Amino acid sequence: METLDVSGLDLVTEEEIADHVYELYTQSAPPNQRGLGYLERSDLIHVTVNDHDLQIHQSVSSLSGKESSSTGFVAWSSSVPFAQWLPGWLGPSLKELQIVELGAGVSGILSATIGPKCSRYLATDQKHILKLLKKNLEENLSQEVHSTTLDASLPRNTRRTDIKNYPKIDIAEYDWEYSDSMKNDILAFFPGGAPDLILASDTIYNEYLIKPFADAIEGLSGNHTGFLGILQLRDESIIEAFLVEMTNRAFQCYHIPGHLVSDELSHGYVLYYMRKAVVPSF
Ligand SMILES: C[S@@+](CC[C@H](N)C(=O)[O-])C[C@H]1O[C@@H](n2cnc3c(N)ncnc32)[C@H](O)[C@@H]1O
Numbered sequence: 275m276e277t278l279d280v281s282g283l284d285l286v287t288e289e290e291i292a293d294h295v296y297e298l299y300t301q302s303a304p305p306n307q308r309g310l311g312y313l314e315r316s317d318l319i320h321v322t323v324n325d326h327d328l329q330i331h332q333s334v335s336s337l338s339g340k341e342s343s344s345t346g347f348v349a350w351s352s353s354v355p356f357a358q359w360l361p362g363w364l365g366p367s368l369k370e371l372q373i374v375e376l377g378a379g380v381s382g383i384l385s386a387t388i389g390p391k392c393s394r395y396l397a398t399d400q401k402h403i404l405k406l407l408k409k410n411l412e413e414n415l416s417q418e419v420h421s422t423t424l425d426a427s428l429p430r431n432t433r434r435t436d437i438k439n440y441p442k443i444d445i446a447e448y449d450w451e452y453s454d455s456m457k458n459d460i461l462a463f464f465p466g467g468a469p470d471l472i473l474a475s476d477t478i479y480n481e482y483l484i485k486p487f488a489d490a491i492e493g494l495s496g497n498h499t500g501f502l503g504i505l506q507l508r509d510e511s512i513i514e515a516f517l518v519e520m521t522n523r524a525f526q527c528y529h530i531p532g533h534l535v536s537d538e539l540s541h542g543y544v545l546y547y548m549r550k551a552v553v554p555s556f
Pocket residue numbers: 343344345346347348349350351352353376377378379380381399400403448449450451474475476477479483486
């Protein structure tokens with residue numbers, strides 16, 4: 275798969291990060307009424323994304339529960355306009371893409387809408403999120419969905435060479451804090467050795483997560499892999515720190531400018547496409 279054409283995107287170099295973030299908050303400030311960013315505080319919600327009507331089970335009571343990270347027990351608002359916009363932006367190339375999603379959460383909004391349209395889709399998160407994610411995906415896709423982590427029927431740790439025998443959509447544990455030990459299980463899902471696209475919706479919201487999240491992206495990035503992420507504009511220092519972290523790792527960071535995204539995405543959110551800098555070989 276060819277890497278995405280970046281000619282219309284704005285490259286943000288290390289020296290430009292502070293100015294870029296300042297401009298972002300001046301020009302794309304979130305609407306005043308936007309709160310933390312989850313969709314609804316209810317255990318059952320309904321969401322429409324293009325031609326998909328999704329019914330989503332959440333676990334509001336688990337939000338402040340015993341798990342180390344509980345934000346994934348509810349759906350976050352960025353995922354809806356992101357899922358609405360994404361197929362149009364990727365165009366016909368979407369059907370060839372092999373995609374991994376980081377921090378999918380229980381909702382499966384991206385998995386249920388993008389998963390059926392691409393070549394392969396692996397939704398990942400921490401283990402405690404996967405059971406409800408699987409239930410939501412099965413209900414919304416009206417089919418059984420396999421989870422490499424939860425179902426024992428397929429061997430783990432095996433390169434999926436006989437691709438026809440493996441499910442197109444899968445669900446697996448990938449904890450960014452253990453990406454070194456877990457990344458090979460995730461990479462094994464992709465016959466080319468790495469995914470074409472890494473997707474993430476609202477996965478950067480505190481300083482502590484930046485390094486593990488960057489490790490997770492770097493660990494899954496082959497030469498042809500791109501990362502496409504949407505962030506909600508909350509604390510500007512987090513966005514700045516994330517861009518610094520990725521440029522320090524020699525990733526080219528492109529801001530997707532407002533005129534290329536939907537109206538809804540152009541206020542209160544920011545989208546980046548990132549990929550490893552290509553080192554010329556002489
Ligand atoms: C704000 S929620 C967004 C969930 C979903 N993408 C959405 O838009 O509704 C952040 C997600 O990151 C996941 N997450 C947080 N820390 C993680 C880690 N160390 N490894 C993997 N996922 C993590 C959470 O479980 C949660 O699903």
